[in-house]
Amino acid sequence: MKKVDMYQATPSLVDKSILVTGASSGIGKATAKLLAGNGARLIVAARSFDKLQSLAQEIDAFPVACDVTSLDSVKKMVEAAIQHNGRIDALFASAGIYLSGDVADGLPGDWSQLIDVNVKGVMNSVHAVLPAMLAQGSGDILVCSSISGHQAIHWEPVYSASKHAVQSFVHGLRRQLLAKGIRVSGPCFREPHCGGAGVGFRP
Numbered sequence: 001m002k003k004v005d006m007y008q009a010t011p012s013l014v015d016k017s018i019l020v021t022g023a024s025s026g027i028g029k030a031t032a033k034l035l036a037g038n039g040a041r042l043i044v045a046a047r048s049f050d051k052l053q054s055l056a057q058e059i060d061a062f063p064v065a066c067d068v069t070s071l072d073s074v075k076k077m078v079e080a081a082i083q084h085n086g087r088i089d090a091l092f093a094s095a096g097i098y099l100s101g102d103v104a105d106g107l108p109g110d111w112s113q114l115i116d117v118n119v120k121g122v123m124n125s126v127h128a129v130l131p132a133m134l135a136q137g138s139g140d141i142l143v144c145s146s147i148s149g150h151q152a153i154h155w156e157p158v159y160s161a162s163k164h165a166v167q168s169f170v171h172g173l174r175r176q177l178l179a180k181g182i183r184v185s186g187p188c189f190r191e192p193h194c195g196g197a198g199v200g201f202r203p
């Protein structure tokens, strides 16, 4: 049987055009640096344009200000990305916010904001990149998930609900795009490995 060299089998990232949302800090920023270090051409997006600019300088990326809760803003981000890099080979949707605490003491306005960013923000981003990926017949969509998307965690039920929604979205989307050359996944992370600006241990 032919031996497969897994290192060689890994597709090269050189010249891949990759859009990272939530790239101004934490996991998005760390991932953008890692991808750029492996030769990818990065488009880095978030609301804090000053932070994006300094990252863009550091890793030779293209910064785009975007609020993922606004479909209009997200569409403009994708247009700018395609105009700059010619295509989008991959989306890493990392933009997200965190909330813990008892539901009894919670503020519904905070829950709405969390759902808008963590769930609708992901849907907006995917919706906006899909036309280009479908036209090119290829693409990778990676949505930043969490262990909290796989098991309900009692100290963060609202956050956990948002990540469960993301997991369901990822599974359904993967099935929809299976025959179209577009791969979909929802990787999970833990803060100690990413240097995120979070609040201590978060699954």
Ligand SMILES: NC(=O)c1ccc[n+]([C@@H]2O[C@H](COP(=O)([O-])OP(=O)(O)OC[C@H]3O[C@@H](n4cnc5c(N)ncnc54)[C@H](OP(=O)(O)O)[C@@H]3O)[C@@H](O)[C@H]2O)c1
Residues within 6 Å of the ligand: 021, 022, 023, 024, 025, 026, 027, 028, 045, 046, 047, 048, 049, 066, 067, 068, 069, 093, 094, 095, 096, 097, 098, 117, 144, 145, 146, 147, 188, 189, 190, 191, 192, 196, 197, 198, 201, 202, 203
């Ligand atoms: N840290 C962890 O332990 C952990 C574990 C599992 C999963 N996650 C997930 O990983 C992702 C990133 O978390 P993190 O720890 O890296 O958090 P973080 O350091 O706080 O970064 C969050 C990023 O999202 C961006 N963002 C927030 N609201 C946005 C909006 N409305 N529009 C556009 N961008 C927005 C922020 O940028 P601006 O404020 O500049 O917009 C920032 O770049 C999230 O989806 C989170 O749920 C984190």
